[in-house]
Every structure is written in C-alpha cells, then in structure tokens.
Amino acid sequence: MESHFPPGSESIENAGTRYSEFVPGLSPSMRSVEKVMLEVAQSEVPVLLLAENGAGKQATARRIHELSQRGKQLFRSFSCAVLELGRFEDAAAPEGLGGEGTVFLAELADLSAKAQACLLQALTEGNSKNGRAQGLARLICGSAKDLEAEVKAGKLREDLYYRISGVCLRLPPLRQRREDISMLVQHFLEKFGLDFQRKVPTLSEETLRLFEEYSWPGNVQELENAAKAIVALGDETVAMDGLRAMLRRPDAAGNGKRVSLKQASRAASREMEKELILRALTHTRWNRRRAAQELQISYKALLYKLKQIGCSEYRAS
Numbered sequence: 001m002e003s004h005f006p007p008g009s010e011s012i013e014n015a016g017t018r019y020s021e022f023v024p025g026l027s028p029s030m031r032s033v034e035k036v037m038l039e040v041a042q043s044e045v046p047v048l049l050l051a052e053n054g055a056g057k058q059a060t061a062r063r064i065h066e067l068s069q070r071g072k073q074l075f076r077s078f079s080c081a082v083l084e085l086g087r088f089e090d091a092a093a094p095e096g097l098g099g100e101g102t103v104f105l106a107e108l109a110d111l112s113a114k115a116q117a118c119l120l121q122a123l124t125e126g127n128s129k130n131g132r133a134q135g136l137a138r139l140i141c142g143s144a145k146d147l148e149a150e151v152k153a154g155k156l157r158e159d160l161y162y163r164i165s166g167v168c169l170r171l172p173p174l175r176q177r178r179e180d181i182s183m184l185v186q187h188f189l190e191k192f193g194l195d196f197q198r199k200v201p202t203l204s205e206e207t208l209r210l211f212e213e214y215s216w217p218g219n220v221q222e223l224e225n226a227a228k229a230i231v232a233l234g235d236e237t238v239a240m241d242g243l244r245a246m247l248r249r250p251d252a253a254g255n256g257k258r259v260s261l262k263q264a265s266r267a268a269s270r271e272m273e274k275e276l277i278l279r280a281l282t283h284t285r286w287n288r289r290r291a292a293q294e295l296q297i298s299y300k301a302l303l304y305k306l307k308q309i310g311c312s313e314y315r316a317s
Helices: 028-041 057-067 113-125 147-152 158-164 178-196 205-213 219-233 236-248 261-283 288-295 299-308
Strands: 047-050 075-079 102-106 138-143 167-170
Touching: 028 057, 028 167, 047 057, 057 075, 057 102, 057 138, 113 158, 147 158, 178 205, 178 219, 205 236, 219 236, 219 261, 261 288, 261 299, 288 299
Parallel strands: 047 138, 047 167, 075 102, 102 138
Antiparallel strands: none
C-alpha cells in the first residue's frame, strides 16, 4: 500500500510481517482460490497470479509460501519495474533466485528484455531432471496485465511465460467478492489499531453499507487506505464526512460526473496527513525534530511534508 509519509523506498526483501496480510474469504470465489492455494503450496510448481492492481497478489503469494514446506524460510518480493539485472545473472546467488525460501516477482510484464533473458537462463540452469529447480527459491509471479497479449505483442518472451505459469491462479476483484468486505474492514481496523496504538473503532451501519455498495476500483488496497484513515484520525465521522460528501455530490468532479471513492480517499488521506502533522507540531510546540520522532518519519520527510502543506516557513522552537 502507499505510504502517507514519503519520500522513501520500500525494501524489496522481507522475511515476514507483524500482522498477517492474507485474510481468508467467505465468498465462493475466494473459497475456490484458497482451495487451489492449499494444493499448489504442497508442490514446487511455479505459480502465476493474475489480478487487478490492489487485489492482493503479494499477500496471496506470501500465504502460499507460509503454507508450503518453505514457510519458515525467507519470503522475498521484487518489483520487476526496478529489478536489477544482476539479480538473475547467477542462478545460485542468494541475493537473486538462489537459496531457500520463496521469491515473488511483482508485475512480470514490467521486466526488461535483458532481465527476461537472465531470468530464463537462471531457471533453465537450475532445473533438474525431475523438473524441480535445485538450489533455487520457489518462484511465484504476479501480473495485472494479460500476459498472453504481452507475448503476442512481443513484449514478453513466450518461453519464459510458459516456464513461470505452471499454475495460473486468477484472483477476483473486490467488487466480485462483496461478502468479504466486512471481514476485510475489520481486519484492517485491527491492523492499524495495533500500528497506531489506538482503540479499534466499531463502524456505523451507514459506513459499512457504503463500503459494501461501492465498486472499489482500487480493490483491497483502496479499502485498506480507507480503514487506515478512520483509525489514524480516531473519529469515523471526521474521516467519512469528506468521503460521503464527495461521493454524493453530482457536480463534485466539476463536469457532472461523480467522484470515485479512490479520488475521495486520496483527498481524505491528504487532509488526514495534514491534521496528524499539525497535531504533532502543536504537541511539540513546533519542534520539528521531536514532531518527526512522534510521527515515526525522518526529519527530511517532515520538512518535505511541511513544504507541501505550506508550513515550511515555521522554525523549530
């Protein structure tokens, strides 16, 4: 999910999380997905996860890893858009595909042509007679794009596509699994309650109904952002008023179209961020270094945010 306090970059290696990312579903579509997950977790076959952005590809990959015999080993996630070519030049290198555990390649279609060639070579060299990659981590790939179309367009190597798609698992978008929304909301409220050390709020029926009726173009990630805003502000009414108002105004976009919750969530997040920063600054009497410590961000990041909200002229007391 997006951080509300950039700049900075996320680590591409992760050995685990404090709070489980995968939430079992109640919907028939997710029950079917979970059944396949249990089956593929017991094998070493490469898995390809296809889903819209924000639908939970990485969380699913991590859950497959946790259910497998490699579950206690390292889980590593790489973004193909920024992946270094050297990661695949030596198949046995532990910083690439080498070693134990599982490697998840996010958005495979973004892998450069040279990196595709190196990845294919690494997989080929590490393949044994019985079809199992020896000395390599378990490989799971994800994509929001139609990879068959990418192959036809010459953007993705056909031989690589067949190599990584031993099992192809399609994850349903959130709008097709509405039965899971209330469970997901509760999960995220508890997660951010733990993060922010705040009491987990009980949402009103109106808010839950709004969540269940919305189409969620940003999928689970968008829902997570909305839950985070509610917990961070500590007041459901304050967090949701802006969202409700923007959703219900027919002229909110200025062209007669309704504004999506994704747009409204971003606007609410910006307001939430500004309020949290100003609260911390007020509490520390505008001592920016202490405020940065309270917000758990770097001093440089706070200065960046102060410039964004037009308060950069204030000095620490």
